Amino acid sequence: MTHEIPKIAIVGSPNVGKSVTFGCLTGRYVTVSNYPGTTVEVARGHAKIGGVNYEVIDTPGLYSIFPATEEERVALNLLCETRPDIVIHVIDAKNLERMLPLTFQLKKLGLNLILVLNMLDEAQALGQTINTSKLSDELGIPVIATVAITKQGTDQLQDAIQKQHEDGIRTHEHHPVPQFSEIMMRRWYGRAREIAGRVLIKTERSRVFSRFDRALVHPATGIPILAAVMYFFLYKFVGEFGAGTVVDICETGFEDHINPWITKIADSYVPWEVIKELIVGEYGIITLGIRYAVAIILPIVGLFFLAFAIIEDSGYLPRLALLLDSSFKKIGLSGRAIIPMVLGLGCDTMATMVTRTLPTRRERFIATMLLTLCIPCSAQIGVILGLLSTTPNVLLIWLVIIFGIFAFVGAVSARLLPGTRPSFVMEIPPMRLPQWKNVLTKTFARMEWYFKEIVPLFMIASVLIWLLKVTRAFDMVTRWIATPLAAMGLPASAAKAFIFGFFRRDYGAAGLYDLHKSGAFTNNQLLVAVVVLTLFLPCITQFLITIKERGWKIGLAISIFVLGFAFSSGVILNIILSAMNISL
Amino acid sequence: MILSESAEEMLEALWLEYEANKRTDCVLSKLRESPDARTLKELSDAGIIVCKNPDHASVTEKGLAEARDAIRRHRLAERLLTDVLSVKGELMHDTACQFEHHLHKGIDVSVCTLLGHPKVCPHGKPIPPGRCCEEESKTVKPAVSPLSSLKPGDLGQIAYLYTADPKRAQMLISMGVIPGADVKLLAGFPSFLFELGESQFAIDGDVAREIYVRRNSAA
Numbered sequence: 001m002t003h004e005i006p007k008i009a010i011v012g013s014p015n016v017g018k019s020v021t022f023g024c025l026t027g028r029y030v031t032v033s034n035y036p037g038t039t040v041e042v043a044r045g046h047a048k049i050g051g052v053n054y055e056v057i058d059t060p061g062l063y064s065i066f067p068a069t070e071e072e073r074v075a076l077n078l079l080c081e082t083r084p085d086i087v088i089h090v091i092d093a094k095n096l097e098r099m100l101p102l103t104f105q106l107k108k109l110g111l112n113l114i115l116v117l118n119m120l121d122e123a124q125a126l127g128q129t130i131n132t133s134k135l136s137d138e139l140g141i142p143v144i145a146t147v148a149i150t151k152q153g154t155d156q157l158q159d160a161i162q163k164q165h166e167d168g169i170r171t172h173e174h175h176p177v178p179q180f181s182e183i184m185m186r187r188w189y190g191r192a193r194e195i196a197g198r199v200l201i202k203t204e205r206s207r208v209f210s211r212f213d214r215a216l217v218h219p220a221t222g223i224p225i226l227a228a229v230m231y232f233f234l235y236k237f238v239g240e241f242g243a244g245t246v247v248d249i250c251e252t253g254f255e256d257h258i259n260p261w262i263t264k265i266a267d268s269y270v271p272w273e274v275i276k277e278l279i280v281g282e283y284g285i286i287t288l289g290i291r292y293a294v295a296i297i298l299p300i301v302g303l304f305f306l307a308f309a310i311i312e313d314s315g316y317l318p319r320l321a322l323l324l325d326s327s328f329k330k331i332g333l334s335g336r337a338i339i340p341m342v343l344g345l346g347c348d349t350m351a352t353m354v355t356r357t358l359p360t361r362r363e364r365f366i367a368t369m370l371l372t373l374c375i376p377c378s379a380q381i382g383v384i385l386g387l388l389s390t391t392p393n394v395l396l397i398w399l400v401i402i403f404g405i406f407a408f409v410g411a412v413s414a415r416l417l418p419g420t421r422p423s424f425v426m427e428i429p430p431m432r433l434p435q436w437k438n439v440l441t442k443t444f445a446r447m448e449w450y451f452k453e454i455v456p457l458f459m460i461a462s463v464l465i466w467l468l469k470v471t472r473a474f475d476m477v478t479r480w481i482a483t484p485l486a487a488m489g490l491p492a493s494a495a496k497a498f499i500f501g502f503f504r505r506d507y508g509a510a511g512l513y514d515l516h517k518s519g520a521f522t523n524n525q526l527l528v529a530v531v532v533l534t535l536f537l538p539c540i541t542q543f544l545i546t547i548k549e550r551g552w553k554i555g556l557a558i559s560i561f562v563l564g565f566a567f568s569s570g571v572i573l574n575i576i577l578s579a580m581n582i583s584l
Numbered sequence: 585m586i587l588s589e590s591a592e593e594m595l596e597a598l599w600l601e602y603e604a605n606k607r608t609d610c611v612l613s614k615l616r617e618s619p620d621a622r623t624l625k626e627l628s629d630a631g632i633i634v635c636k637n638p639d640h641a642s643v644t645e646k647g648l649a650e651a652r653d654a655i656r657r658h659r660l661a662e663r664l665l666t667d668v669l670s671v672k673g674e675l676m677h678d679t680a681c682q683f684e685h686h687l688h689k690g691i692d693v694s695v696c697t698l699l700g701h702p703k704v705c706p707h708g709k710p711i712p713p714g715r716c717c718e719e720e721s722k723t724v725k726p727a728v729s730p731l732s733s734l735k736p737g738d739l740g741q742i743a744y745l746y747t748a749d750p751k752r753a754q755m756l757i758s759m760g761v762i763p764g765a766d767v768k769l770l771a772g773f774p775s776f777l778f779e780l781g782e783s784q785f786a787i788d789g790d791v792a793r794e795i796y797v798r799r800n801s802a803a
Contacts, residue, residue: 097781325774325786424787
């Protein structure tokens with residue numbers, strides 16, 4: 001045995017519960033949802049089993065060792081490069097026959113396997129009984145049945161790992177990934193069918209395709225359901241309740257209690273005016289940076305993630321993909337792209353990572369561009385809904401404009417970009433009742449991630465603005481921005497919001513929130529400012545992720561295009577409004 | 585009856601003539617292919633044609649049936665080559681000419697059934713129906729048709745994938761869409777939703793037209 005700690009990799013088809021199994025072994029939470037492609041990156045954790053420390057690696061879903069998408073490639077590369085000592089192949093117990101071919105393929109790569117039949121409860125509910133010991137004999141590898149979500153079977157899995165380890169991890173010869181061949185695949189499926197025939201007893205047939213399932217995917221009923229989901233979750237819950245009520249409470253609390261308190265402390269302990277300005281001034285780290293992050297952005301994002309987690313875990317999103325596939329084809333995407341798009345309404349950075357699940361470069365490019373340009377993240381939506389709640393006209397026009405630009409830019413890029421029409425193939429998991437524990441854990445995990453992302457950024461923004469102020473460069477920057485602002489018909493005071501917007505567009509929107517409260521805008525100006533900031537670059541993190549995922553050339557090109565597009569839209573909108581003499 | 589390749593080519597030419605003019609008499613030198621003496625002898629010995637003079641012949645009733653079968657084999661071969669093996673253009677015609685000779689009794693029925701008893705060749709010319717096609721139209725026997733032509737609730741078994749893009753076939757096969765698997769169509773609009781084992785898959789119309797299913801009669 002080498003000094004390196006042994007590695008366990010968890011692999012399997014999408015949406016079979018790899019991440020839950022990972023959680024069972026390591027106690028670490030990684031996002032778990034009810035749709036294929038939740039995990040797009042490798043996650044690592046540690047587990048101590050039978051006194052031995054292991055590194056446990058969770059991988060994105062993999063249908064076969066012949067990858068079709070980026071995230072499948074991530075999983076396969078891990079297997080080939082890291083060469084884990086033990087590989088846990090998790091399968092959906094109710095689909096034994098369809099899932100076993102991957103076991104054969106993994107065996108062919110010379111990996112040391114343990115087979116986990118997860119979701120045994122669902123298989124049992126369908127009247128299936130699986131003889132696991134017989135299956136183990138047939139395959140020549142340990143087979144463990146689990147219900148990972150309730151931790152059932154974890155002990156047995158740990159025992160199996162321990163036994164595998166004690167038996168001395170056999171160093172199989174690693175075989176390279178063979179060429180794809182239909183004949184080979186047919187042979188594997190044939191064997192899977194034979195083995196399933198011997199170990200599986202079925203009494204009843206299949207899950208029913210209920211009226212409800214049908215209603216979700218038929219346009220006549222599906223579109224109204226989608227509208228209702230958007231209205232209640234996004235508008236009522238995140239917008240009215242979150243950005244209205246909750247933010248009000250948090251803001252008032254912050255301004256009435258924390259700001260005066262911290263200002264008092266600063267007044268009595270910090271003798272230098274300049275430093276005081278940095279901490280509690282107009283753009284102070286606490287009075288502005290932390291206040292925006294904690295009192296405005298976080299409650300909205302938190303509520304969005306909560307609503308989103310419920311939707312995700314129910315299994316609604318893949319059905320939405322099916323419903324909207326034909327519409328998405330018109331903008332060069334397939335229904336699969338609905339998942340990054342909806343996720344983008346939560347956070348564009350996360351969504352940009354998830355574009356990996358799209359099969360072609362063309363789709364990944366279009367999706368990234370549309371996310372960067374016109375999918376506002378939850379923080380921004382919340383702030384905008386709060387900002388425009390008193391002027392429903394402006395809100396409606398904003399919605400129409402952004403939707404129009406989304407459709408227009410998508411349709412144009414679908415036409416201009418070379419490449420073939422995307423095709424749509426997606427596994428649709430059963431609808432499941434969201435588990436409160438997972439919903440809450442996921443919401444908090446995402447809030448924590450988000451908080452860690454934004455707080456440093458907000459603080460850096462405060463420091464930079466403070467530096468600009470101290471060096472008097474702030475006025476200069478304001479003057480530079482004043483010209484394009486004037487072209488959009490906006491007052492010079494809006495410069496502040498746009499400077500913020502360069503850090504994060506929701507930060508910019510939050511800046512508008514303050515400005516609007518002080519009555520700086522007419523409704524026309526408000527519309528222009530909101531539209532431009534919606535189209536703005538999402539944030540520095542998203543920019544970096546775009547570069548990481550798409551390469552710096554495309555990343556930079558998208559950013560320049562988006563900036564130019566945002567400003568020109570503002571100018572054109574202003575011209576139209578004044579030419580037609582519209583006053584909202 | 586086993587005839588030489590050139591005799592089979594002649595049979596096809598005779599059928600084309602009959603198809604165009606609805607007459608059994610023909611001028612041999614005006615056919616698509618004019619026969620050499622050996623082929624002519626083979627055809628008349630087999631009782632397919634009766635030669636009136638060196639350039640005029642009349643096709644017998646038996647001959648007409650043989651000609652019909654020959655053209656049927658040729659056009660089925662063309663369908664097989666384009667639909668299943670995606671052979672294109674010039675190559676398709678040449679290959680079909682050789683291929684058809686292997687489609688004798690029995691095999692042509694299997695190919696016809698596999699293809700779902702097609703009515704026309706890739707050029708739009710009619711394929712004369714065989715007995716298998718007539719039986720098919722009387723009783724709804726298992727036939728192969730694209731998944732897109734099924735109705736919600738229909739059951740079937742995947743017969744083959746015919747995709748223009750090999751990557752897509754690889755992806756579908758990896759997901760379990762493999763010949764022999766049982767499927768049930770759940771919804772056909774706005775996109776297609778089908779059940780395979782205990783899972784459901786959503787695909788668009790383009791993909792649904794590439795998955796050929798042998799329909800089960802009990803729907």
